[in-house]
Amino acid sequence: MRFIISPFLLFFIFSLHGQSLSESEYYRRMDYGHQLMIAGDYQAAQTEFMFVLENMAVIPTNLAYLFGRNSFHLALYKQSVNWLNKYLQLKGTKGQYYKEAIQYLQFSEDRYMELQRSLKQDQSNALISSKYDCGGLSKMICPVCKGSGVIFKQGIFDIHYQTCPYSSGEGYLSCKDYNLFMMGVLSPQDSLSR
Numbered sequence: 622m623r624f625i626i627s628p629f630l631l632f633f634i635f636s637l638h639g640q641s642l643s644e645s646e647y648y649r650r651m652d653y654g655h656q657l658m659i660a661g662d663y664q665a666a667q668t669e670f671m672f673v674l675e676n677m678a679v680i681p682t683n684l685a686y687l688f689g690r691n692s693f694h695l696a697l698y699k700q701s702v703n704w705l706n707k708y709l710q711l712k713g714t715k716g717q718y719y720k721e722a723i724q725y726l727q728f729s730e731d732r733y734m735e736l737q738r739s740l741k742q743d744q745s746n747a748l749i750s751s752k753y754d755c756g757g758l759s760k761m762i763c764p765v766c767k768g769s770g771v772i773f774k775q776g777i778f779d780i781h782y783q784t785c786p787y788s789s790g791e792g793y794l795s796c797k798d799y800n801l802f803m804m805g806v807l808s809p810q811d812s813l814s815r
């Protein structure tokens with residue numbers, strides 16, 4: 622029975638993957654990730670947030686807060702600081718999560734400083750550079766333009782296309798840049814929605 626089912630199942634997975642999900646589906650997964658984070662299942666929350674981060678055309682600003690806070694819980698303090706700062710830059714004091722973002726930014730900065738003090742520079746560099754192994758690949762599909770090399774933005778009258786500022790139109794990121802993107806430090810131009 623298994624031999625009959627699995628090819629169909631595979632086909633189903635691939636055909637699902639080929640379709641772009643609706644925006645509401647991404648927001649649903651973001652909310653689900655939020656619930657998981659509140660419940661203390663940070664690893665599962667990370668899976669949801671990364672799915673949205675890697676697949677959604679324009680990354681919602683609130684995701685910068687959620688991903689940043691969850692990174693604190695996962696002890697990825699530098700990543701946490703970067704994303705929370707990004708959230709605060711974009712939303713200022715008016716953000717829905719302003720107070721929490723300030724609080725967790727403080728937590729992460731404190732812990733990061735502690736870590737910096739206790740680690741030698743080369744050790745901390747090794748920690749930073751190997752968070753995402755890119756599955757052994759040297760190049761990763763750019764999470765911003767999804768490999769197309771262009772991004773589009775909805776203007777008042779029409780859709781504007783522009784060269785992806787992260788992958789410079791190539792559609793791919795080196796594994797190193799992919800790590801920097803995930804840490805929130807690869808930002809030639811900000812692609813987050815306001």
Ligand SMILES: [Zn+2]
Pocket residue numbers: 763764765766767768770771785786787788789790791792793
């Ligand atoms: Zn790109």
